[in-house]
Amino acid sequence: MRSLKAGLILPALILLLLAFSVIYPAWGQQAKASSAITANTYDKYLKPCSCYGGTLKLAMPSAVTTLNWWVAGTDWDLIPLEMIYDRPLRIINGSPTWEVATSLEYSEDYKVLTMKIREGIKFHDGVELTAEDVAFTINVLANRSWPYYHGYFTSVDRAEAVDKYTVKIYFKNPDAGFILNALPVMNIMPKHIWEPLLQTYGDQLAKYSPKPEELVGSGPFKFVEHVSGQYVRFVANKDYWMGRPCIDELILVIITDANVAVLAIQNGEVDAFLWGVDPAVAKTLETYPNIKIHARLSESFRHWGLLTTVWPLNISKFRLALSYAVDREVLVNDVLLGYGMVGSPGVVGPFGYCAPWYNPNVEKLVYYDPKKAAQILDEIGFTDKNGDGWRDGPRGEPVVIEIYSPTPGYDPVRARVAELLKEFLANIPGGGIKAEVYYYEWATLWPMIREGKVMTWLLGSGWSADISWLYTRFHCPPGGSSNWAKYCNPEVDKMLEELRSSFNETRRKELAWKIQEILALEAPVVNLYYQAFPTPYRTDKFENWFITPSDTLSNRINMLRLSLKSSLCPTPITTPKPTPTTTPSPTTSAAPTTQPTTSPTPPPTPSSTPSPTPTTSVGGPDYTLAVVAAVLVVVVVAIVLLVLRRR
């Protein structure tokens, strides 16, 4: 009897536990659904400065074209602008972090988003940043279609400043991706500067170059000057609400030749180069004592696109066989020299924006296995029928896969990958698949890819912070506006639509995982690798580098906490840096978080002006030597001329 009871209790307990484990997450989700959004705070990342001072020089490979943020397109425009402005949220190391916003809350129907913002933030010209500025920025982005980030704001109807520190955003239709896609990229523009400009220029503002005095933001650096093609200079905003940056001055210099940038890094003339250097060069740079390499993974997937509307690529099993035949490890190790990561067959990567959505199971579904590829091809009738060593179609049709790649001069990596793909296909046991590689000028090839005129191609495509980006890449066109493979699967389409409209995080994750599995098995694109760009930086002058897999060297945390090494400090700080009171307290934002902004300014060093002493002390002897060299050259030339005249 007793033993029977005991025998019943155990299964009952297990059942109870099981039931609880099923209900609990759903219940937790229910509780979360209507409440505020959670995000990290800056405290987690910041560090006290060893002292205030120093000039940080970061090199960029290309000129700054425009400082009009609305139409700034390239990284080299966005990086300088990022120094000037703040954003509501910022994605740091793949997760959202509160910046100007302190809380975000959706209404029941997800059609209104209420954003509370921090009090007491000032623009560089002393005007306070209020809800009006945030609402103005959102309204321009939503109502005008020429700003580059308009695409993330198309679901917004309007934004309103309810009071000084509360913004309400009204949506035309609920947009599950809005918070992660739009808010972390939105620089808050001062209304008092841009509204008059917008009234004067209207849509012609897309062609406007702001004057220096109009480049006013609330960010950690104040704009000083931009000398076209040479440098952009900033000074630290000593009244920055989060506590001033440790460095005094920031200069973004332009070095147009990558080899020269490497020399400049080696010589210590710049502290970092923000663009990837050649992997082979990076390997040698790594051996230098004071240089480190940050292999930054780019937020994009480099893939082999397959046009799913032409034979034999319209057969999903055939595409899957191609995916099995590709050895992604070889691509990463031999072509990228290890600066990269093997591509997940489910496209979504395990780092950066995509990390929370990544499905690790897909790598067990599809992997490198040429035998499996051969087996699938045999099953669907693609065997070598005429005995020439190459597989033919089920009815003996010849099979040739055309691989289009940009020219080696434009992108040596892709050109090499194309050759390797050709080899992988040839090496399928029991008869290879014939492939031809075509190199095209990128400007010519790109329209051909978009218009579905090429069979297969090599391309890198970026993703956004929210997983709903899968919609534009894999939904049946025209909904999938950048679905170049023309891949259509009604089941996937339905899931993608739900992914865009559902706010239930568990459901969204479930959908994302399922879609990855389908993409792996149907292979509209064969995802090859995630490319990392080796960016060098020096460690002998500044410390506290904040390095994560996908953040650039110019990330906000570096800009705030990079600090001169104590041995180089002119005068170390006696009083500790006021720990930035950035606890955002999501719900109780009414409490005025007064920032001790101007309290301990550093000792009397004239820090607002760039300290020219180091440059001249280095430059002094160089001038004389250069003059001597010049004089010598002139003398030699003169002697030669004289001698020739004499004769």
Add this chain to the structure above:
Amino acid sequence: MKAFLVRRIYTSFITFIVVIAIVFLLARMTGDPLAELANDPRISPATIAALKAAFGLDRPLHEQFVNYVVNLFRGDLGYSLHYKAPVFDIIMQKLPYTLALLIPSITLSNYLAYTIGIEIGWRRGTRLDSVFMSVSMFIRSTPYFWLAIIFLFVFSVQLRLTPIFGAVTPGKSFSLTWDWISDYLWHYILPFFVMTFRGFLSELIYVRNVVVDVLGEDFVTTAVAKGLPEKYVKRKYVARNAMLPIVTVLGMRYAFIIDGAIQTETVFSYPGTGRLVYEAIFNRDFWLLQGAVVILTMSVIVVNFIIDLLYAYLDPRVRYR
């Protein structure tokens, strides 16, 4: 002379329009300048359409062309698609650096090539000639890029005599003080030297060959046979007759100033119009490219005209009617 001028201006104008039309069409054949944006996750198709409208790319081709030409004669070169700013302003930001670098460099290298070229042409077959010729051949066939990097490596990296990049030390704001000027000159010297050195040695071989050609003429033999002093023959017979082709070739170097220094600018990260033109082609920035070509065409026409006038001065046989 008057008739010549009128005819000349007339043909120049036709040339100008034809060149503009060709460039206008060629630029548009390279494809859609906003195509790259189509794969950018943050860009919506509506944004691409709005940008096209803002820059007038949505209108029919002939309308774009007429607008362009009409605006051109009003002195408006249009807006750069990439820089989102007036083309004229962008070019004017860079042109002073280019002119300051290239005019002295071309002038000095032309002068050296001319004087030394005549001397070694006169001494053809001597050891001096062969030394100069082999050095000249060597430098001429060396990729310029490589040559510039080597100079940079030796002088800037190894000897640390000159800076590695830029036209001024980053952060040194423009001011007409000795501090700024010396800093500018310090950055100037290496690109200037490399350009002059290479320009001089590449033109030297041409000057020398022209001189050698002239030396084979009968009137030179006659002059020497008459017993005229060697210096006199060299100056009045050889140099004077070699002048015409030399002026044409060396003079035209000035016309191509605007796109003349792409490689120097890239290696030394020196701001200038050469790189601007290169980037305009690369980014398919139609308006900027056209603006640069307009200036280039005008300078070619002007320089050509000056050379033609110089002909009459140099060669009394040439008359303009």
